[in-house]
Amino acid sequence: MSFYTSLNGMKNAQSSLSTIAHNIANSETYGYKRGRASFSEIVAGSALSNPRVMQGIGASVEAVTQNFSLGPIEQTGSALDIAITGDGFFTLRGENGETLYTRAGSFSISENGSIVDANGNNLQVYPVDANGDTTANTRQSIQIPAQNAAGADYAGVSVGKDGVVRASYADGSVEPIGMVALATFMAPNGLKAVGSSNWQATGFSGAASYGEPGNGQYGALLSGALERSNVDIAEELVGLITAQRNFQANAKAIDTATQISQTVINLRT
Numbered sequence: 558m559s560f561y562t563s564l565n566g567m568k569n570a571q572s573s574l575s576t577i578a579h580n581i582a583n584s585e586t587y588g589y590k591r592g593r594a595s596f597s598e599i600v601a602g603s604a605l606s607n608p609r610v611m612q613g614i615g616a617s618v619e620a621v622t623q624n625f626s627l628g629p630i631e632q633t634g635s636a637l638d639i640a641i642t643g644d645g646f647f648t649l650r651g652e653n654g655e656t657l658y659t660r661a662g663s664f665s666i667s668e669n670g671s672i673v674d675a676n677g678n679n680l681q682v683y684p685v686d687a688n689g690d691t692t693a694n695t696r697q698s699i700q701i702p703a704q705n706a707a708g709a710d711y712a713g714v715s716v717g718k719d720g721v722v723r724a725s726y727a728d729g730s731v732e733p734i735g736m737v738a739l740a741t742f743m744a745p746n747g748l749k750a751v752g753s754s755n756w757q758a759t760g761f762s763g764a765a766s767y768g769e770p771g772n773g774q775y776g777a778l779l780s781g782a783l784e785r786s787n788v789d790i791a792e793e794l795v796g797l798i799t800a801q802r803n804f805q806a807n808a809k810a811i812d813t814a815t816q817i818s819q820t821v822i823n824l825r826t
Contacts, residue, residue: 559810559811559814560811560814561614561615562613562614562615562810563615563807563808563810563811563814564615564807564811565599565614565615565616565617566615566616566803566806566807566810567804567807567808567811569594569596569616569617569618569803570800570801570803570804570807571804572594572618572621573594573796573800573803574797574800574801574804576592576593576594576621577793577796577797577800578797579592580592580788580793581788581790581793581797583786583788584786584788584790584793585785585786586661586754586786587661587662587663587754587783587784587785587786588628588659588660588661588662588754588783588784588786589628589661589754589786589787589788590623590624590625590626590628590660590786590787591623591624591786591787591788591789591793592621592622592623592624593621593622593623593624594618594620594621595618595619595620595621595622596616596617596618596619597616597617597619598613598615598616599613599614599615599616599617600612600613600614601614622746623745623746623748623750624787625745625746626787627642627643627784627787628660628784628785628786628787629784629785629787630642630779630782630783630784630785631782631783631784631785632781632782633781633782633783634781635781636713636714636715636716636780636781637663637664637665637666637672637714637716637780638662638663638664638780638781638782638783639662639664639716639737639778639779639780639782639783640662640778640779640782640783640784641660641662641739641770641776641777641778641779641784642776642777642778642779643774643775643776643777644741644774644775644776645739645740645741645768645770645774645775645776646658646659646660646739646740646741646742646756646765647659647660647661647662647680647681647737647739647740648680648681648696648738648739648740648765648767649674649678649679649680649681649755650678650679650681650698651678652677652678655757656757656758656765657678657751657755657756657757658740658748658755658756658757658758658765659674659753659754659755659756660754660784661674661753661754661755661783661784662778662783662784663675663783664680666701666714669700670700670701670702670703670711671698671699671700671701672699672701672714672722674753675753676753678755679698679699680698680699680737681696681697681698681699681737681738682696682697682698682699682722682734682735682736682737682738683695683696683697683735683736683738683769684697684735685721685733685734685735685736686733687732687733688733689719689721689723689733689736691736691769694767696738696767697735699722699734699735700734701714701722701724701734702724704726705724705726705728705730705732707726707728707730709726709727709728709730710726710727711724711725711726711727712725712726712727713725714734715780716737716778716780717778717780718770718771718777718778718779718780719736719769719770719771719777719778720736720737720738720739720769720770720771720778721733721735721736721737722734722735722736722737736769736770737770737778738767738768738769739767739768739769739770739775739776740765740766740767740768741765741766741768741774741775742758742762742763742764742765742766743762743763743766744761744762744763745762746761746762747759747760747761747762747763748761748762749762
């Protein structure tokens with residue numbers, strides 16, 4: 558029994574090491590949220606077992622949870638680098654129509670005037686009127702006109718704390734194009750990570766609630782900045798040493814059980 562109990566411990570230590578290694582590997586990934594492996598005790602018995610003499614038979618991985626605390630904010634100076642100074646996620650529309658959520662606000666303008674991330678996913682916004690007020694709750698991909706109504710060419714774009722995306726033109730005019738739509742979840746730890754600092758909603762996270770930046774639980778936006786990974790390297794290195802010692806201790810337990818078994822066999826022979 559002790560062999561399998563210690564083997565479970567070694568597998569758990571390996572899972573912990575893998576989670577920590579993944580955190581360290583993504584310490585420079587914008588919008589990344591650190592993971593933590595949680596374990597639970599395994600106890601086996603029946604209704605007739607004496608609870609005073611029941612023994613555990615190891616542990617198993619209970620969950621790999623994500624820590625959605627705010628990461629450090631880095632100033633970049635780019636108008637389309639956007640950080641959320643609070644809760645919420647940017648909403649993206651993927652190439653296949655899937656809805657993605659992210660904290661990595663590094664965007665750029667595509668050849669057709671859309672605002673996209675590095676993978677070509679479209680940032681979702683609310684339509685607005687000439688004053689920058691939303692006119693509908695429907696989310697859509699933003700489209701920046703190459704020219705305004707007066708025929709002036711596009712000159713630049715900016716994003717305010719209120720989430721309103723404004724395009725400027727060569728004649729000096731500035732026109733609101735849309736308002737960035739933010740999403741929040743009842744249980745963000747239930748989100749499914751799909752890579753590139755993106756998540757998808759699941760039954761564990763609940764459906765997304767959408768709103769405007771700076772309103773209620775939705776954080777305000779900071780243009781010209783990005784949210785860095787919330788991984789603490791010092792904390793991860795301590796966890797790395799702990800997981801390594803855990804692995805070594807379980808390996809030593811197997812070695813000790815082997816020696817005891819060999820001694821018993823030699824006595825009987």
